[in-house]
Amino acid sequence: MSSTGLIARLTPHQERILKTLETIEGEISTQDLYIQLRNTHKTLGLATVYRGLEVLRLQGLVQSRTSTDGESLYSLVQKHQHYFTCVRCSKSMEIDACPVCQVEAELEQKQSLKVFYHTLEFFGLCTFCQAAGN
Numbered sequence: 160m161s162s163t164g165l166i167a168r169l170t171p172h173q174e175r176i177l178k179t180l181e182t183i184e185g186e187i188s189t190q191d192l193y194i195q196l197r198n199t200h201k202t203l204g205l206a207t208v209y210r211g212l213e214v215l216r217l218q219g220l221v222q223s224r225t226s227t228d229g230e231s232l233y234s235l236v237q238k239h240q241h242y243f244t245c246v247r248c249s250k251s252m253e254i255d256a257c258p259v260c261q262v263e264a265e266l267e268q269k270q271s272l273k274v275f276y277h278t279l280e281f282f283g284l285c286t287f288c289q290a291a292g293n
């Protein structure tokens with residue numbers, strides 16, 4: 160089976176969402192993405208953006224995570240990045256290392272699974288909040 164067969168054809172709206180995500184550094188909320196898309200495509204509805212993101216997520220093109228204030232943040236899957244989030248000031252920091260890539264390779268090789276992406280998040284206190292007192 161060819162792997163390209165897994166990807167269904169995208170609608171113009173979905174392609175537009177994908178293209179916009181390509182121009183964004185890091186992550187974006189559905190609402191903010193909607194606002195950006197509206198600048199150039201006035202007829203686009205918020206429901207279309209929600210649906211489009213979900214379709215792209217199910218195809219493994221887009222990933223999402225929930226921020227500490229409960230908002231869904233989206234980014235392209237190829238932006239493989241993990242974060243440490245401070246529970247006190249909610250600041251997120253990028254983590255460079257990833258031990259999960261090895262596990263991912265094993266899942267694909269030994270169990271023939273197709274892994275789109277993985278998530279790994281760290282939570283705790285940043286150095287500033289540790290110093291700011293207990």
Ligand SMILES: [Zn+2]
Pocket residue numbers: 245246247248249250284285286287288289
């Ligand atoms: Zn902090």
Ligand SMILES: [Zn+2]
Pocket residue numbers: 239240241257258259260277279
């Ligand atoms: Zn990783």
